[in-house]
Amino acid sequence: QFEKKFKEFFGFNPALWHSGITKKNKKIIWNGIITEKIKVVIGARSSLFLPFKNLGMIIVDEEHDQSYKQDEGVIYNARDMAISRASFENIPINLITAVPSIETFKNVKVKKYKISKILNRFQNASLPNYEIIDLNKAKLQSKSWLSSEVIKKVKKHLDKKDQVLFFLNRRGFSPFVFCKKCLNTYLCPNCSINLVYHKHKKNLLCHYCGFKSNLNRKCIKNEICDFIFSGPGVERIAEEIKKIFPNENHIIFSSDTMNKKNSLEILEKIVSNKISILIGTQLISKGFHFPNLNCIVVVDIDLSSQGHDLRGAEKNLQLYHQLSGRAGRTGKPATVYFQTYNLNKNMIFDITNKNPDIFLTKELELRKKNNLPPYQRFISLIITSNDEKKLQKQSFEFKNYIQTKLDDLVLGPVNAPIYKIRKNFRVRLLIRGKKSLKVQNSLSLAIQNFKFAKGIKLSVDVDPISFN
Numbered sequence: 001q002f003e004k005k006f007k008e009f010f011g012f013n014p015a016l017w018h019s020g021i022t023k024k025n026k027k028i029i030w031n032g033i034i035t036e037k038i039k040v041v042i043g044a045r046s047s048l049f050l051p052f053k054n055l056g057m058i059i060v061d062e063e064h065d066q067s068y069k070q071d072e073g074v075i076y077n078a079r080d081m082a083i084s085r086a087s088f089e090n091i092p093i094n095l096i097t098a099v100p101s102i103e104t105f106k107n108v109k110v111k112k113y114k115i116s117k118i119l120n121r122f123q124n125a126s127l128p129n130y131e132i133i134d135l136n137k138a139k140l141q142s143k144s145w146l147s148s149e150v151i152k153k154v155k156k157h158l159d160k161k162d163q164v165l166f167f168l169n170r171r172g173f174s175p176f177v178f179c180k181k182c183l184n185t186y187l188c189p190n191c192s193i194n195l196v197y198h199k200h201k202k203n204l205l206c207h208y209c210g211f212k213s214n215l216n217r218k219c220i221k222n223e224i225c226d227f228i229f230s231g232p233g234v235e236r237i238a239e240e241i242k243k244i245f246p247n248e249n250h251i252i253f254s255s256d257t258m259n260k261k262n263s264l265e266i267l268e269k270i271v272s273n274k275i276s277i278l279i280g281t282q283l284i285s286k287g288f289h290f291p292n293l294n295c296i297v298v299v300d301i302d303l304s305s306q307g308h309d310l311r312g313a314e315k316n317l318q319l320y321h322q323l324s325g326r327a328g329r330t331g332k333p334a335t336v337y338f339q340t341y342n343l344n345k346n347m348i349f350d351i352t353n354k355n356p357d358i359f360l361t362k363e364l365e366l367r368k369k370n371n372l373p374p375y376q377r378f379i380s381l382i383i384t385s386n387d388e389k390k391l392q393k394q395s396f397e398f399k400n401y402i403q404t405k406l407d408d409l410v411l412g413p414v415n416a417p418i419y420k421i422r423k424n425f426r427v428r429l430l431i432r433g434k435k436s437l438k439v440q441n442s443l444s445l446a447i448q449n450f451k452f453a454k455g456i457k458l459s460v461d462v463d464p465i466s467f468n
């Protein structure tokens with residue numbers, strides 16, 4: 001959709017750079033950039049490494065998007081790298097967002113960044129209203145995840161030919177499967193995580209390593225297992241919707257359904273309102289323009305402060321604004337309905353407020369008070385090995401060593417929340433330090449002088465986003 005808009009506006013096609021393009025095209029673009037024939041590149045994270053000679057400007061769209069962070073292999077945050085590159089080359093950089101990340105918000109507050117605001121929404125549409133449906137009162141039927149209250153509201157929208165989105169950020173049918181008789185679950189053999197049941201693909205899938213399995217297995221006494229599918233994924237919500245609204249077209253909008261050749265066709269159908277109900281994961285919050293979408297149901301919003309994730313609240317804010325940005329884009333009244341058990345009224349009020357600065361200001365104060373990023377530097381050290389014993393021993397040795405080399409606080413080692421991924425056990429240390437380059441420098445020196453045993457790997461994640 002973005003490429004099309006670009007062509008309409010500028011009258012020429014930009015060069016597109018992402019992991020999916022062919023080798024041949026990569027070569028053409030690479031050459032075009034060296035010879036300065038290509039003037040504009042629209043690129044994913046890796047486009048920052050292209051050999052621009054005379055780069056004039058960088059624009060980072062949706063700067064708050066946490067997928068700019070690459071968590072595997074070489075760990076880096078493409079947004080921050082873009083900022084560094086612009087600073088080295090002494091060129092302007094524009095960070096674009098509806099709701100800034102907390103780091104960017106802080107940089108605006110301390111006047112490191114200049115801000116300009118677009119005061120009117122596209123086509124002057126107003127932001128949607130929101131309503132909360134208290135699931136403690138609106139009791140759900142068994143094996144049902146949509147309250148009768150929400151169904152009534154949705155019916156009204158459908159009667160007006162509004163498109164409806166049910167949002168649930170969980171792929172597949174059910175995230176947790178176990179047997180009533182033998183009580184066995186399905187764990188990934190490579191990761192310490194449940195396999196998610198995908199009914200359409202008829203398999204159980206690990207969302208971390210891609211391990212696949214099926215439901216066939218022997219129960220006790222050589223019987224067949226009697227499965228309980230616990231909790232919903234988008235496929236399950238789709239089944240419920242099919243029962244409630246048998247005459248409406250619906251589609252699941254997730255990475256399982258939208259990375260295929262026909263996804264452009266599906267997008268067309270959504271835009272032309274041939275599909276009345278969407279059931280979507282986070283994928284749908286990313287910048288699409290669906291003119292008839294005027295009703296969003298957030299199936300289950302978890303507003304409890306999310307334990308180990310210091311960005312939990314910020315993520316909820318981003319998600320809400322991204323979602324509501326999808327609704328009511330052509331000026332018709334639109335509503336976002338939240339189903340929730342957790343009636344954190346203040347939190348809901350803050351994140352749904354049309355002015356996100358209110359939330360961000362509070363959140364920033366909280367971070368300052370508790371000495372959290374962006375006021376302090378966090379560095380995660382993740383030590384992994386397929387030898388659990390060796391890993392435990394080495395991580396303590398490493399902790400003791402590194403603590404003597406740094407002035408900063410080193411926390412841990414603790415087992416990572418996802419203790420095993422791809423057969424490797426994982427232990428985490430966390431360094432909390434002042435915001436200066438000093439800690440990075442001392443750390444990189446110290447690491448070079450520590451000899452890890454064979455089969456032990458260390459990853460360093462500066463300004464971590466994921467704490468899994």
Ligand SMILES: [Zn+2]
Binds near residue numbers: 189190207208211422
């Ligand atoms: Zn796995």
Ligand SMILES: [Zn+2]
Binds near residue numbers: 179180220226
């Ligand atoms: Zn069983």
